Structures are given as structure tokens and as C-alpha cells.
Amino acid sequence: MKISRIDHLGIGVQSIDEVLPYYEGVLGLKCYAVEEVADQKVKTAFFKVGEVKIELLEPTSEDSTIAKWLANGGKGVHHVAFAVEDGVADALVEVEGKGVRLIDKAPRPGAENMMIGFLHPKSTAGVLTELCEPKR
Ligand code: ZN
Numbered sequence: 001m002k003i004s005r006i007d008h009l010g011i012g013v014q015s016i017d018e019v020l021p022y023y024e025g026v027l028g029l030k031c032y033a034v035e036e037v038a039d040q041k042v043k044t045a046f047f048k049v050g051e052v053k054i055e056l057l058e059p060t061s062e063d064s065t066i067a068k069w070l071a072n073g074g075k076g077v078h079h080v081a082f083a084v085e086d087g088v089a090d091a092l093v094e095v096e097g098k099g100v101r102l103i104d105k106a107p108r109p110g111a112e113n114m115m116i117g118f119l120h121p122k123s124t125a126g127v128l129t130e131l132c133e134p135k136r
Pocket of ligand 1: 008009010055079081130
């Protein structure tokens with residue numbers, strides 16, 4: 001597996017509209033995309049910070065994993081996403097072979113036309129970790 005960069009930080013919020021004044025008004029970042037990801041039951045908003053992006057995640061349903069995370073006291077950074085160059089499917093197989101517990105056994109569609117897969121925080125020193133790559 002070859003990680004080329006941190007692709008984005010995922011930040012869980014109750015409401016994107018409520019935090020926009022901070023990201024745009026205070027930090028001066030510009031939201032360049034808002035997208036609903038049906039598979040994860042979230043609405044996302046993206047900001048570019050150099051090469052790295054900020055992904056705000058707002059739940060669109062009570063049974064969204066982000067809704068549950070927020071309900072359990074989750075706040076702030078939800079996950080770190082690494083871009084892998086040689087494919088998420090192969091990367092998931094490789095890390096599982098090294099004893100890492102997976103949330104996703106196979107890649108699934110994420111925001112921004114990416115394929116993504118999550119590693120379980122029990123195996124990643126507590127950091128929910130996403131591997132991602134542009135869809136081919
Ligand atoms: Zn993400």
C-alpha cells in the first residue's frame with residue numbers, strides 16, 4: 001500500500017449551516033461542494049486547505065453512523081482519510097493481512113467520486129481511518 005497524502009479530515013457536525021460562519025467567516029475558507037452521500041446517510045461540505053480537504057459530515061437520518069457518533073458524545077474530528085495510490089480494495093486486503101480489523105471489507109462509494117474503506121479504530125490507535133482513491 002502506498003499512501004500519497006492525507007486526503008481529508010472528516011468532521012462531524014449536527015448542522016453544516018450552523019458551522020459555516022466559522023469555516024467561511026472566521027477561517028476564510030470557501031465551501032466548494034455540498035453533496036449528499038446516500039450510502040452513509042450524510043450531507044457533506046468540502047473546503048480545500050492546500051492539498052488537504054476538510055469534509056463536514058451532517059447526518060441526514062437518525063440511523064446514520066454520524067448521528068449515532070454525535071449522540072454518543074462524538075464531537076470534532078471524526079476520521080482521517082489517507083489517499084492510497086494502488087487501490088482501496090488491495091489496501092484493505094493488505095492491512096487485514098497485517099491483523100487490522102476492518103469496518104469495510106470491500107470499497108464502497110464515498111463523496112467526491114471516491115471509493116472508500118474504513119479501518120476500525122480498535123486497530124488504529126483510536127483514530128477512525130479511511131482509505132480512499134478516485135473512482136476509476
Ligand atoms: Zn471521509
